[in-house]
Amino acid sequence: MFFFRNYKSLILVTLIFIFALIMLSYNVKYDKGEGIFRKIVLEAVAPFQSFSHFIVKSVDDSWERYVTLVGLVEKNKQLAKTIHELKAELLIYKEGYLEAKRLRTLLALRESLDYAFVAARVIAKKQTALSKTIVIDKGSFDGLKTGMPVVAPPGLVGRLINVSWNVSKVLLITDENSNVDAILYRTRVQGIFSGAGLHEGKLKYITKNQDVIRGDTIISSGMGGVFPKGLLIGQVKNVEKQDKELFLKIDVTTFVDFSKLEEVLVLVSEENEGK
Secondary structure: OHHHHHOHHHHHHHHHHHHHHHHHHHHHHHOOOOOHHHHHHHHHHHHHHHHHHHHHHHHHHHHHHHHHHHHHHHHHHHHHHHHHHHHHHHHHHHHHHHHHHHHHHHHHHHHOOOEEEEEEEEEEEEEOOOOEEEEEOOOHHHOOOOOOEEEEOOEEEEEEEEEOOOOEEEEEOOOOOOEEEEEEOOOOOEEEEEEOOOOEEEEEOOEOOOOOOOOOEEEEOOOOOOOOOOOEEEEEEEEEOOOOOOEOEEEEEEOOOHHHOOEEEEEEEEOOOOO
16 A cells, blocks of 8 residues: 555556557547547657657667767877887887987097997996996997096096906096096196086196186196096086195096986097007
8 A cells, every 4th residue: 555655646657658659659549530530549648758769769869979089089099109119110110210410429529539449339337426437338348448548528538447258337537536637728737637426527636827728628738648648528517726735726627427428439449540
C-alpha cells in the first residue's frame, strides 16, 4: 500500500500511456477514417512522442559530441607529438650550426698560428676552489705530451699536466697553481699571470711606477719555453696601488669563457721545426 500511495501518479500516467498506445495501434489497424476516437488518442500520445523524440535526439547529439571530442583529443595528441618531434629536430640543427660555427672559429685560430695542432673535445670539467681542470678526448696515441699548451678562441686555455693513451688533463690558466709569463701589450711591461677564479686571474710583479690602465690587453710573453709568444690571455679589470706594497694589484678577466669551452687545440710543435 505504501508503494501505491507514493507512486500512484506515476503508475496512472504509465497506464494511460500504455492504454493510449494500445488504442492507437488498434485504431490504426481497424479505423481507416478520421474518427473522433483516433483524434483523441493522437492528441493524448503526442506529448509522449515529443518527449521520446527529444530524449532520442539528445542522446544522438550527446554521442555525436562525444565522438567529436574524442577525435579532437586524439588530434591534439598527434599535434603535440609532431610539435615535440619538430622541436627536437630544430634543436639538433641548431646544435649542428653552433658546432660548425665554433669549428670555423677554431680553424681560423689554427691558421693564425705557426704550430702543428691536434683538435680535441672537452669531455669533463672540474671547476672547484682548489682545482680548475678539464679533460679532453685526445692522448699519447694522438702525439700529445705533458706540458703542451692548449688554446681556444680567442686565447690561451692552459697546458697538459696528465696524458694517457686516449685522454688528457689540462690545467687551466685560471687555476691558482698556474703561472704564465705575460706581457702588457700596450707598454710591453712583463709580469706573471696567475689564476684566481673561474674567469679571473692576477698580473703579478708589476711595480707601482708602471703605466697600467683598465682595459689593457695581456698576452703571453714566450718566456719560460712553455707557451708561445703572443697568445691572448685577458684584459685588465682593475688596477690598485697599495701604500705598503711594492707591486700593483692588477685583476684580470680572461678572454676565454671556460664555462662554455667545448673544443680546444693542443699545440704540438712549430710547423717549421726541423725544416
